[in-house]
Amino acid sequence: MSSLTGMRPGAAGTADVTACRADFPALAQDINGYPLVYLDSAASSQVPMAVIDEIARYQSHDHANVHRGVHTLSHRATEVYENARTALQRFINASRREEIVFTRGTTESINLVAQSFCRPKLRQGDRILITHLEHHSNIVPWQMVCEQTGAELVVAPIDDRGDVSPDSVVALMDERVRLLAVAHVSNALGTVLPVRELAAAAHARDITVLVDGAQAVPHMPVDVQALGADFYAFSGHKMFGPTGTGVLYGREELLDAMPPYQGGGDMILEVRFDGTTYNELPYKFEAGTPNISGAAGLAAAVAYLEAIGMNLIAEHERQLLDYLTNKLAEVEGIRLLGMAPVKASVQSFLLDDIHPHDLGTILDHQGVAIRTGHHCAMPVMDRFGIPGTARASLGLYNNRADVDALTAALEKAREIFG
Amino acid sequence: MTEPRLSTDELRQLYRELILDHARQPRHFGALGNATHSAEGLNPLCGDKLRLYLRVSGDSEIADASFEGSGCAISVASASLLTDTVIGMSSEQALELTDALVCRLTGGRSAQSNAREPELGRLRALEGVREFPARVKCATLAWHALRSAVANDKSIASTE
Numbered sequence: 001m002s003s004l005t006g007m008r009p010g011a012a013g014t015a016d017v018t019a020c021r022a023d024f025p026a027l028a029q030d031i032n033g034y035p036l037v038y039l040d041s042a043a044s045s046q047v048p049m050a051v052i053d054e055i056a057r058y059q060s061h062d063h064a065n066v067h068r069g070v071h072t073l074s075h076r077a078t079e080v081y082e083n084a085r086t087a088l089q090r091f092i093n094a095s096r097r098e099e100i101v102f103t104r105g106t107t108e109s110i111n112l113v114a115q116s117f118c119r120p121k122l123r124q125g126d127r128i129l130i131t132h133l134e135h136h137s138n139i140v141p142w143q144m145v146c147e148q149t150g151a152e153l154v155v156a157p158i159d160d161r162g163d164v165s166p167d168s169v170v171a172l173m174d175e176r177v178r179l180l181a182v183a184h185v186s187n188a189l190g191t192v193l194p195v196r197e198l199a200a201a202a203h204a205r206d207i208t209v210l211v212d213g214a215q216a217v218p219h220m221p222v223d224v225q226a227l228g229a230d231f232y233a234f235s236g237h238k239m240f241g242p243t244g245t246g247v248l249y250g251r252e253e254l255l256d257a258m259p260p261y262q263g264g265g266d267m268i269l270e271v272r273f274d275g276t277t278y279n280e281l282p283y284k285f286e287a288g289t290p291n292i293s294g295a296a297g298l299a300a301a302v303a304y305l306e307a308i309g310m311n312l313i314a315e316h317e318r319q320l321l322d323y324l325t326n327k328l329a330e331v332e333g334i335r336l337l338g339m340a341p342v343k344a345s346v347q348s349f350l351l352d353d354i355h356p357h358d359l360g361t362i363l364d365h366q367g368v369a370i371r372t373g374h375h376c377a378m379p380v381m382d383r384f385g386i387p388g389t390a391r392a393s394l395g396l397y398n399n400r401a402d403v404d405a406l407t408a409a410l411e412k413a414r415e416i417f418g
Numbered sequence: 419m420t421e422p423r424l425s426t427d428e429l430r431q432l433y434r435e436l437i438l439d440h441a442r443q444p445r446h447f448g449a450l451g452n453a454t455h456s457a458e459g460l461n462p463l464c465g466d467k468l469r470l471y472l473r474v475s476g477d478s479e480i481a482d483a484s485f486e487g488s489g490c491a492i493s494v495a496s497a498s499l500l501t502d503t504v505i506g507m508s509s510e511q512a513l514e515l516t517d518a519l520v521c522r523l524t525g526g527r528s529a530q531s532n533a534r535e536p537e538l539g540r541l542r543a544l545e546g547v548r549e550f551p552a553r554v555k556c557a558t559l560a561w562h563a564l565r566s567a568v569a570n571d572k573s574i575a576s577t578e
């Protein structure tokens with residue numbers, strides 16, 4: 001496949017996932033004189049050389065506009081772009097490639113569903129059901145469509161561990177609920193939600209299911225059909241691909257029945273002043289010249305992940321998250337937030353009465369990059385009565401030495417705040 | 419090529435005793451019942467949020483000041499130092515001081531002529547943020563709110 005000629009094998013395919021660290025050039029640098037310890041992959045992951053090379057290769061050799069020209073470069077660009085679609089289809093096990101819509105990211109994917117699927121059919125008193133741990137991008141688009149249609153947003157609770165009990169969500173699935181929109185993995189707490197179970201209960205009540213998979217796709221095998229997701233949204237830049245790329249998976253019959261999201265070129269079959277005929281799936285939802293080089297990079301990221309194996313990555317991160325949580329628990333004055341029984345990749349915490357931003361500065365001073373603040377999940381912070389947390393999040397390239405550097409830096413913070 | 423390793427000294431310059439003291443025990447903390455002016459300051463990046471209250475007398479003297487809200491050590495200490503400092507000043511003096519401090523922290527040039535440059539005094543303890551660009555807005559938040567409060571600007575003073 002031409003789109004992979006730039007890929008170098010690196011450490012992919014070996015049993016030791018952490019050997020892949022060498023594939024990520026950004027990780028091999030010093031920050032403030034300390035080796036970079038990158039524990040912020042939940043915000044954005046670093047990019048392997050294979051992805052960088054593929055974008056450069058595409059831009060250097062194959063670039064033109066897609067679906068337009070009869071010339072050779074346009075043909076190549078179209079092939080790169082459409083091969084990327086097929087790669088994504090295979091990666092999440094969608095049944096048809098037409099079910100993969102390229103977007104700018106999870107946020108745009110969710111907004112597309114809110115405006116194109118929900119807005120035309122929601123009536124006064126209809127309900128959209130979410131949970132308390134959602135990212136703002138799985139809250140605000142629904143608030144907007146509720147305002148536009150008179151529908152209501154209903155929020156299922158989380159418990160003190162940050163867990164979502166299926167019963168408490170199912171209990172809210174009354175006859176007025178039209179859509180269930182849930183995270184697959186919580187970005188602030190790391191909770192893995194029982195999506196399969198929730199989707200089955202929703203479908204039994206004729207409720208459509210959207211899953212925000214932004215924090216799941218980089219960390220575990222995802223099979224949209226097995227999960228029972230009607231829509232599944234995710235971003236390229238959290239799965240080692242470029243920013244400005246993302247996917248909306250939607251079941252074909254749902255996408256088919258939806259009006260276009262934006263108007264423009266590429267989404268039409270025929271334009272006349274007395275009426276325009278829209279293009280078929282998935283082009284109906286891809287108005288304008290798409291992010292072709294981004295799609296090329298995203299496909300390279302998929303190939304990179306597949307070469308290592310998502311099961312191997314999930315197991316590596318499960319062990320490392322255990323190590324992280326246990327090591328943090330040993331730090332005096334620590335308070336761990338998000339202790340759900342099934343978690344992935346994320347541990348939020350507070351240290352003594354040190355504000356998370358002060359912690360972030362002290363850690364950065366020692367080369368340790370974490371996220372601090374509300375993590376675009378303000379309702380979660382309100383739930384726990386805190387302004388924010390410090391959050392360490394893992395990617396396939398992290399290892400135990402990273403965790404040890406984090407805990408050592410936390411000891412330094414305690415020293416400074418005395 | 420390795421950058422020189424920063425020493426802990428810089429962190430200690432940022433988190434000086436005076437700053438930590440004001441962060442732990444903020445002065446003039448709480449709403450001011452008989453305030454004549456107030457404004458909210460918001461740092462959307464961090465979520466730091468505070469409300470500043472002023473009681474300005476007829477001859478435009480700041481007779482009392484207080485603040486409430488939550489934020490990092492730098493933003494709370496800065497607000498605490500602000501209230502401690504501006505009580506007894508005229509509104510005009512407080513604005514001149516604000517201008518001088520914000521310029522000092524952001525590295526800009528003060529609009530004041532050198533002759534009239536107000537003494538920063540204890541506020542120089544905030545200078546540690548100059549080495550930490552991501553934290554400058556924490557230190558200036560309360561001062562932006564002061565400008566809004568004096569102008570009686572109802573919109574929220576934002577660092578963004």
